[in-house]
Amino acid sequence: MSLDEQNDCVFYSASAGDAGIGLFAAEPISPGQEVLSIRRPLIEVVETSRLKDTCSNCFAWVPKSPINSRGSRLEGVKLKQCTGCRTVAYCGKACQTESWKTRHKYECKLFAKVFPNIFPTALRAVLQLLLLREKGAWSETEWQSVLRLQDHVDDFRRAGKSWQSIALMSKGAHVYSGTSLREDHVQALLGRVLTNSLTLVTPTYDPVGICLDPLAASSNHSCEYNTVVTFDGPQVSMRSLRDIPKDEEITISYIDCTNSISIRQSELSKRYFFTCNCPKCTSGPTQREDVFLNTEISRSEAEAAEAEGFSLLEDANQSADHLTAFNKLEYAMQFMRKRSHLWSFDRQPWPSMRQRMSVSCISLGKWDLALGHSLRTYFDVDPILFPPPFHPVRLVHKWTLTMLVLHISQLSAEKDPSVERLQDLDLNYGKIIWGLMIEVENNVDLSHGPKSTFAGIVKEKFEEIRTDMTRKDNAKLHFSRDDLDAEWKKLREVASQLGT
Numbered sequence: 174m175s176l177d178e179q180n181d182c183v184f185y186s187a188s189a190g191d192a193g194i195g196l197f198a199a200e201p202i203s204p205g206q207e208v209l210s211i212r213r214p215l216i217e218v219v220e221t222s223r224l225k226d227t228c229s230n231c232f233a234w235v236p237k238s239p240i241n242s243r244g245s246r247l248e249g250v251k252l253k254q255c256t257g258c259r260t261v262a263y264c265g266k267a268c269q270t271e272s273w274k275t276r277h278k279y280e281c282k283l284f285a286k287v288f289p290n291i292f293p294t295a296l297r298a299v300l301q302l303l304l305l306r307e308k309g310a311w312s313e314t315e316w317q318s319v320l321r322l323q324d325h326v327d328d329f330r331r332a333g334k335s336w337q338s339i340a341l342m343s344k345g346a347h348v349y350s351g352t353s354l355r356e357d358h359v360q361a362l363l364g365r366v367l368t369n370s371l372t373l374v375t376p377t378y379d380p381v382g383i384c385l386d387p388l389a390a391s392s393n394h395s396c397e398y399n400t401v402v403t404f405d406g407p408q409v410s411m412r413s414l415r416d417i418p419k420d421e422e423i424t425i426s427y428i429d430c431t432n433s434i435s436i437r438q439s440e441l442s443k444r445y446f447f448t449c450n451c452p453k454c455t456s457g458p459t460q461r462e463d464v465f466l467n468t469e470i471s472r473s474e475a476e477a478a479e480a481e482g483f484s485l486l487e488d489a490n491q492s493a494d495h496l497t498a499f500n501k502l503e504y505a506m507q508f509m510r511k512r513s514h515l516w517s518f519d520r521q522p523w524p525s526m527r528q529r530m531s532v533s534c535i536s537l538g539k540w541d542l543a544l545g546h547s548l549r550t551y552f553d554v555d556p557i558l559f560p561p562p563f564h565p566v567r568l569v570h571k572w573t574l575t576m577l578v579l580h581i582s583q584l585s586a587e588k589d590p591s592v593e594r595l596q597d598l599d600l601n602y603g604k605i606i607w608g609l610m611i612e613v614e615n616n617v618d619l620s621h622g623p624k625s626t627f628a629g630i631v632k633e634k635f636e637e638i639r640t641d642m643t644r645k646d647n648a649k650l651h652f653s654r655d656d657l658d659a660e661w662k663k664l665r666e667v668a669s670q671l672g673t
Contacts, residue, residue, distance in 0.1 A: 183208055184423055192393045192447075193323065195422050202417040205563050205619025208400055209411040209423075214386035215305075215315060216366075217373060217407055218297045219261065223381045228252060229261035229277070230268035231406045232373060232381055238535055240580040244377050244572065244630045258284035260291055279304040283349050292349075294383060296342045298366045299359065302385075303350040318387035324364035326357075328446040339363055368445055374404050376627035377569045384409065395424035395451040396437055403565055405625045412622065414561050424451075431558045432521050433463045433479070461557070462521065467514040478512050482522045489529060495536040502530045510673065518549060519557040527554070527672070528570070535573075540581050541594045545671020547574045548664050562612070563619035572631065575609040578602060579638075594671075598663050603642055605664065607650060608657045610635055 189195030227234040236245040252262035258281045263269040343360040369390040373382035465475040485505035492498035534543035559567035582602030614635045617628045
């Protein structure tokens with residue numbers, strides 16, 4: 174989609190100084206307002222590790238969570254592989270047909286040639302770019318909009334090791350695509366993909382692939398971003414997180430901005446080849462993300478402990494299964510507890526460890542621990558890291574917590590021993606579920622959009638719970654603020670006991 178094809182624009186493109194072209198507010202923008210929407214980016218490919226469980230057309234995915242907290246519509250559905258290449262898979266005939274007509278018919282034979290090997294994700298994206306161009310599927314305007322993106326070839330070449338990988342993939346794309354372009358032009362295309370693509374995620378922010386669109390790529394980075402990217406299948410949108418005055422630049426986050434300045438700058442430099450000069454970064458290592466609780470030890474000693482914590486987290490993230498990850502995370506979190514004088518609960522890498530631990534506990538059926546860690550995130554982490562109650566990441570965490578409590582309530586009713594530790598707390602699950610559900614339902618229109626698939630799933634579950642709890646007697650849902658406060662006090666006890 175080109176910059177002048179967006180309908181009802183609330184933005185305009187203009188120079189953003191050293192950052193190149195940027196997007197700016199053409200009028201005042203309200204919190205939660207949709208700033209930009211692209212029905213389908215020019216290029217979208219599924220990550221190699223997700224090819225078997227994610228539809229390569231609509232990007233719906235088969236949920237792995239036992240409580241389906243990820244909001245998938247494909248629960249119990251088995252994807253069908255393309256019989257030609259046995260590489261990509263689809264959720265149904267309609268998606269397979271649409272994919273074939275628009276792009277897969279050009280790449281299917283290439284994938285079949287190398288099967289059971291699979292081209293890397295970035296290479297498949299470049300092949301799609303080349304094949305669609307060679308087959309005349311794009312207008313010249315669309316092609317030129319891709320070429321206007323920075324390729325950073327010289328930066329990659331200076332980086333050394335990464336250049337070797339780029340050169341190898343480019344050669345493969347050049348040979349397999351049969352393109353008329355020179356190999357150095359293919360290298361430039363790959364550079365554009367690597368530095369301008371967005372991570373394609375589910376509505377609950379599970380990464381499933383990458384996408385490239387010149388319009389979306391025009392959004393520059395800020396560690397104090399005012400807009401967040403969301404996906405609804407193939408559709409990419411940007412929604413505001415706060416009031417954006419007319420003529421203010423519209424910015425997004427390329428990285429995890431909850432990290433310290435040193436980690437943010439290192440990641441931006443290595444992956445995107447620029448130094449961030451946003452207000453958060455120009456103030457130096459003085460922000461909440463940079464401060465250690467104990468000032469009596471040297472900063473170098475504290476940073477060494479921080480680096481070790483991140484190393485332990487990365488090791489856990491590389492685990493092949495949830496049990497291995499759980500064991501590694503237990504060790505990592507013990508490391509953090511011994512150094513609790515350095516970190517608050519909202520200081521990285523604590524939040525990332527805790528979130529990863531929650532996912533592993535849910536997958537392993539460790540319901541009490543999953544609840545404890547999820548509640549710690551709910552009470553003490555997300556309100557600080559993601560202040561707007563409609564921030565998509567915060568809302569997704571809250572949705573997962575709601576589905577977790579719903580599942581635990583069902584186990585508790587069945588006297589399941591896996592939730593025995595929670596019995597003594599005398600939790601009123603009905604009040605808790607309804608209170609959480611109201612928080613999610615009240616904010617999902619702003620976080621994901623009122624017409625999004627995820628909003629539909631949330632509202633459907635909201636009505637399902639309402640019906641189940643009331644049996645057509647709505648008076649049963651008239652809980653007082655004191656009633657909910659009493660339950661929230663109990664939940665804080667769970668967070669303190671099980672979420673340390």
